[in-house]
Amino acid sequence: MINKIIKLLSFTLMSSTALLSSSIVISDESLASEQIENIVVTATRNEQQQQDIAGAITRSDEEEISLTSHIHINQMGTRFPGTWISRGNGQEHLTSIRSPVFTGSGSCAETLVSEDGLPVRPTGMCNVNQMFEINSEQASGIEVWRGAGTVVHGSNAMHGVLNVISPLIEENYASIGVGSNNYKNIRLGAKAQYKTGLWQVAANGASDGGYKEDSGYDQQKLSVKNFYSLKDIDFLTHISITNLNQETAGYIKGFNSYKDRQSRRENLNPEAFRDAQSMRLSSKIEGNFKGYKWSATPYFRKSKMNFLQHYLPGQPQESNGQYSNGIQTNLIVDKENMDIALGIDLERAKMYVAEVQENILGIANNVRFQGKHYDFEVDSKQYALYANLNQKIQPDTALDVGVRLEKLDYDYSNKMISGTTRDDGSACNSTDGSCRYFRPDSRSDSFRNLNYQIGILHNLNETTNLFARFATAYRAPQINEIYRLQKEQSIDDIKSQNLSSFEFGIKRYSESSQVEISAFVMNKDNVIIKDTNNIVVNDGQTDHKGIEWLLSYKLSSRLTLTNVGSFAKHTYSYSRLYGDIDINGNAIDTAPKLISNLSLKYEGTKSLTSELEIVHLDNYFLDPQNLHIYPGHSIANFRFTKALKNINLSGQITNLTGTLISERADYGFGSYRYFVGEERGIFIQIQREI
Numbered sequence: 001m002i003n004k005i006i007k008l009l010s011f012t013l014m015s016s017t018a019l020l021s022s023s024i025v026i027s028d029e030s031l032a033s034e035q036i037e038n039i040v041v042t043a044t045r046n047e048q049q050q051q052d053i054a055g056a057i058t059r060s061d062e063e064e065i066s067l068t069s070h071i072h073i074n075q076m077g078t079r080f081p082g083t084w085i086s087r088g089n090g091q092e093h094l095t096s097i098r099s100p101v102f103t104g105s106g107s108c109a110e111t112l113v114s115e116d117g118l119p120v121r122p123t124g125m126c127n128v129n130q131m132f133e134i135n136s137e138q139a140s141g142i143e144v145w146r147g148a149g150t151v152v153h154g155s156n157a158m159h160g161v162l163n164v165i166s167p168l169i170e171e172n173y174a175s176i177g178v179g180s181n182n183y184k185n186i187r188l189g190a191k192a193q194y195k196t197g198l199w200q201v202a203a204n205g206a207s208d209g210g211y212k213e214d215s216g217y218d219q220q221k222l223s224v225k226n227f228y229s230l231k232d233i234d235f236l237t238h239i240s241i242t243n244l245n246q247e248t249a250g251y252i253k254g255f256n257s258y259k260d261r262q263s264r265r266e267n268l269n270p271e272a273f274r275d276a277q278s279m280r281l282s283s284k285i286e287g288n289f290k291g292y293k294w295s296a297t298p299y300f301r302k303s304k305m306n307f308l309q310h311y312l313p314g315q316p317q318e319s320n321g322q323y324s325n326g327i328q329t330n331l332i333v334d335k336e337n338m339d340i341a342l343g344i345d346l347e348r349a350k351m352y353v354a355e356v357q358e359n360i361l362g363i364a365n366n367v368r369f370q371g372k373h374y375d376f377e378v379d380s381k382q383y384a385l386y387a388n389l390n391q392k393i394q395p396d397t398a399l400d401v402g403v404r405l406e407k408l409d410y411d412y413s414n415k416m417i418s419g420t421t422r423d424d425g426s427a428c429n430s431t432d433g434s435c436r437y438f439r440p441d442s443r444s445d446s447f448r449n450l451n452y453q454i455g456i457l458h459n460l461n462e463t464t465n466l467f468a469r470f471a472t473a474y475r476a477p478q479i480n481e482i483y484r485l486q487k488e489q490s491i492d493d494i495k496s497q498n499l500s501s502f503e504f505g506i507k508r509y510s511e512s513s514q515v516e517i518s519a520f521v522m523n524k525d526n527v528i529i530k531d532t533n534n535i536v537v538n539d540g541q542t543d544h545k546g547i548e549w550l551l552s553y554k555l556s557s558r559l560t561l562t563n564v565g566s567f568a569k570h571t572y573s574y575s576r577l578y579g580d581i582d583i584n585g586n587a588i589d590t591a592p593k594l595i596s597n598l599s600l601k602y603e604g605t606k607s608l609t610s611e612l613e614i615v616h617l618d619n620y621f622l623d624p625q626n627l628h629i630y631p632g633h634s635i636a637n638f639r640f641t642k643a644l645k646n647i648n649l650s651g652q653i654t655n656l657t658g659t660l661i662s663e664r665a666d667y668g669f670g671s672y673r674y675f676v677g678e679e680r681g682i683f684i685q686i687q688r689e690i
Helices: 002-023 028-032 062-068
Strands: 056-061 083-087 093-097 112-115 141-146 160-165 173-179 183-194 197-208 216-230 233-247 273-289 292-308 317-335 338-357 371-394 397-414 443-459 464-475 497-509 513-530 536-554 559-572 594-603 608-617 633-644 647-654 662-668 671-676 681-689
Touching (some): 056 062
Parallel strands (some): 112 160
Antiparallel strands (some): 233 273, 497 513
């Protein structure tokens, strides 16, 4: 099997080399001395040149983040190939990387979200909105790894990894900003050297009055870092704290209702809210021992969230939280023409979930009854071993092989009555007396998973590399999937999801251009979905294939044209009847084929930078039957930044033409539903060095 994969990778590279050798017409001699180094850390937890990685990874640096000055992480997501961070209300979002936007059952943990390589949440307790728990607004970089993760990532790195590089303060500053919908923010950055090392603080707060009625949010984020060296050992300690208080607006209903200027401002759920807090503390310790580079990163995490599930009948309220700690380790054995990486990752967590419905839905003994639905705790322990070999097999060709073995143990404790009754033990109004919610008896479960990767990287010349990669990925069931059940479900039927991926591509970097193109095919098994009886099952299969690109070219010394995009098909590959329609071969809902970002950047004299950006989202189906559709949209944004001595003035106009769009659409409970996009917005930011 392994030999066949290596032969396939080698054949792919040789074929690509022959094709490119006859088609590349740009002079390598004129560009060889101008090769650009792009440093990334997500693939291995160590610094690497982007062009030296057998995989698809793209980085946005601090300059690009500052120019974008995003109010919502969606505005950064469009700058990465194959990525759509669908914007919900307030700071809510759903992330897709080389995938559809996953909604409903099984929608969580399809991508791994991390900060400085540390997952934001413990394995088993993902949060689809977890980017609001990271200070991305002041980040020094954002990296997106597309496709199956590497052996350092483990569970949840199915379709990709989104890694935020924490703030790095170069100069002390303070800034204030204002904008549409009564938006205000303040951002601070400071650093100072003491005997205890270099300290830095990055903090920001934002308040948004909301585009829709009775909506808006207040948000605060703090990042404190300490850099300290003791002999040959370096310490980087980081504490991150976030708080979000949001008045949430729900979707609006009715075909094309997002085009009605009055309806799109309405909030049908003024009672909805989301309160979320998080804290993470980590200390990366690294050094060298007899030529071996090593690192160990112990960490502690805490988070809690309380929100109203306004999108469900009965509107139950959920409370969840977690306390977790662990350690990541890494040892690099650097030999001539060969690097070996070894590591052990350990984690333990205490997680809890509770759901209470205060409203009576119809009759008192409705299957969605008034009262407590769930109340449970889960203690988890995770153990992982990984190894990776990078070996030069020819002067210009390297083989990358790795494997990871991971074990996850759950100890589940039910804090209320077991079974499908009401919380007081009485029956519901159904044919068998069962209520909708099933609470299993306290129990323990264990999951073992293995993933591996085989990649080949070939240097075509000093500026151009080719790569091919086969990899597998997995994600263990989340605690909400395995213990927050509905009647007729069985825990024993829920298994880990598995994904296999093959891709190949080209990377070219020079002073005047940047090219990243990759093509991929992925197959996924044990997909968690709802069947026609509205029961969550674990037997779905899906296929994913497409092409992604980043093409950037300097038209002149001041103008740069960049296009980032993807064209992909995401389909169901198993038979299942939905309303007498077999979905086998159908497009997965919320999966636009074409996603594109076209930008023209002007870097003028007198420290002026401006950018015109056009973002396109293709049409997509809203249901598995492919009966309902959203037509897609295109919007334009304009941004600028101007330096004036020790003051920097920046601004942006979002949705320049005021196009009426829906950020995301779906079809459920017999109706079109739209999360409307905001119309034209104007934002100004003033920053001063202090």
